[in-house]
Amino acid sequence: MSDFLHMGGYAIYVWASYLLGLLVVAVNLWQPWRAEREVWRQLTRRRKHEERMRESETS
Amino acid sequence: MWAWLHRQGSPKRFYNWSGTLARWAGWGSLLLGVAGLYYALFASPPDYQQGESVRIMYVHVPAAWLSMFIYMNIAAASLVSLVWRIKVADMFAAASAPIGAWFTFLALATGSLWGKPMWGTWWIWDARLTSELILLFLYLGYIGLLAAIEERETAARAAAVLALVGVVNIPIIHYSVEWWSTLHQGATVTKFDKPSIDWTMLRPLLLMAFSATLFYVAVALRLARTELLRRERESQWVRELIDGRQGGGRR
Numbered sequence: 001m002s003d004f005l006h007m008g009g010y011a012i013y014v015w016a017s018y019l020l021g022l023l024v025v026a027v028n029l030w031q032p033w034r035a036e037r038e039v040w041r042q043l044t045r046r047r048k049h050e051e052r053m054r055e056s057e058t059s
Numbered sequence: 060m061w062a063w064l065h066r067q068g069s070p071k072r073f074y075n076w077s078g079t080l081a082r083w084a085g086w087g088s089l090l091l092g093v094a095g096l097y098y099a100l101f102a103s104p105p106d107y108q109q110g111e112s113v114r115i116m117y118v119h120v121p122a123a124w125l126s127m128f129i130y131m132n133i134a135a136a137s138l139v140s141l142v143w144r145i146k147v148a149d150m151f152a153a154a155s156a157p158i159g160a161w162f163t164f165l166a167l168a169t170g171s172l173w174g175k176p177m178w179g180t181w182w183i184w185d186a187r188l189t190s191e192l193i194l195l196f197l198y199l200g201y202i203g204l205l206a207a208i209e210e211r212e213t214a215a216r217a218a219a220v221l222a223l224v225g226v227v228n229i230p231i232i233h234y235s236v237e238w239w240s241t242l243h244q245g246a247t248v249t250k251f252d253k254p255s256i257d258w259t260m261l262r263p264l265l266l267m268a269f270s271a272t273l274f275y276v277a278v279a280l281r282l283a284r285t286e287l288l289r290r291e292r293e294s295q296w297v298r299e300l301i302d303g304r305q306g307g308g309r310r
Contacts, residue, residue, distance in 0.1 A: 004100075008111035013176050017169040018100075021118040024165045025274065028158055032281035039285050040304070043292055047301045 068145045071296040074284050081280040088273035095266030103259050115173040117263050121271040123166035126194055127229055129159035129275055133201070134226045137219035147287065149215045152222065153205055154282035158275055160198035167191060178242055186235035187243035190228060197225040 007014040066072060099117035106113035136152035139145055170188065171181045182188065201218050208214035236245045247256040256264070291297050 007114070008105060010110065010112040010115075010176055013112055013172045014114050017115045017118045017172045020165060020168050020172075021122070024122075024161045028161060028274070028278050031157065032278055032285060035282060035285045039288050043288065043297070043301050044305065046292065047298070047305070 065143075065145075068147045070147065070287055070291050070294070073147045074287055074296075074300075077280040077284045081277045081284075084273040084280070085277035088270045088277060091266050091270035091273065095263050095270050098263035099267060103263050104257075106260075109177060112173065112176050113260070115169055116260075117267050119166060119169040119173055120264055121268040122162045122169060123191070124268050125271045125275055126159060126163035126166050126191070127232060128272065129155050129162065129279075130194060130197070130222075130225070130229060132279075133159065133222045137222040140215065141219050141223075146290075147283070149219075150283040150286045150290075151279060152219065153215070154279045154286060155275070156198055156202050156205070158278055158282075160195060160202065162271070162275075163191065163195040163198055167195065174242075183242055185241040185243050186239040187232065187241065190232040190235050193228055194225075194232060197221075197228060201225075 005011060005015075067076060095117065099114055103114075105111045133152045133155050136148040136155070140148040140152065167188070170191075174183070175181050201221055204221055205214050205218045208217060233246075235241075236243050288297060288300075
């Protein structure tokens with residue numbers, strides 16, 4: 001196990017590379033998730049607002 | 060055939076099929092990625108010259124491949140958007156750019172981390188490294204241009220032209236190692252004759268590269284369809300979508 005982590009003396013370089021890769025993947029998973037949540041929040045808010053306007057018009 | 064393709068580019072159609080495709084691509088990417096990581100870290104031999112540091116390749120090469128592949132996708136989508144005025148192509152190109160920039164950064168950073176122990180330097184103004192750095196600037200310029208121009212149509216057209224002009228950099232990156240013989244090693248996979256890399260190392264490389272490609276497809280489609288929803292918020296199909304969701308729909 002420690003041999004594996006040691007990576008023949010290249011541990012810093014190898015693990016930093018994989019960590020960076022993981023980071024880039026994480027950022028790119030988070031971005032669309034955040035964008036989707038934001039858009040749906042906007043859309044539902046607008047829709048509710050529209051409905052309220054219509055109700056106040058009819059009553 | 061063309062009529063059918065064109066119809067799939069309509070906002071509502073695109074929204075529907077892109078969701079399904081993104082989901083499949085996402086799961087495919089995860090599956091190939093797990094297998095790829097297993098072979099990359101556990102079930103592949105150290106290099107006879109580079110030792111264990113060769114494992115950086117399984118991150119570096121897929122990132123570099125993706126940096127160019129995404130750029131080609133942006134250029135193709137830009138062409139489609141300029142010629143046929145298909146809005147969805149625009150959004151796909153715009154959604155691709157940040158992903159491309161991230162993977163270009165990853166290719167440069169992991170290259171640096173590989174260069175230090177193998178070449179003895181973090182950076183050198185070698186043709187391959189320099190042209191890849193220019194690619195990063197192209198991505199950033201593209202993103203900046205889109206953000207800087209207020210009017211959306213104009214912004215999209217300007218960015219599309221920039222993307223198409225920048226395509227000239229892609230063959231330069233690819234052939235840089237042949238045209239200028241420099242520190243960066245030559246191609247080992249994308250050769251027309253037999254690749255000069257052993258199967259035990261090619262296997263994790265291919266798995267990681269396919270995984271990365273599917274990852275890009277999934278993320279770009281999700282970003283594009285989110286942007287589509289924002290722009291089409293006034294249209295009937297989006298209204299129906301919102302109502303369906305509020306009425307105890309999925310999620």
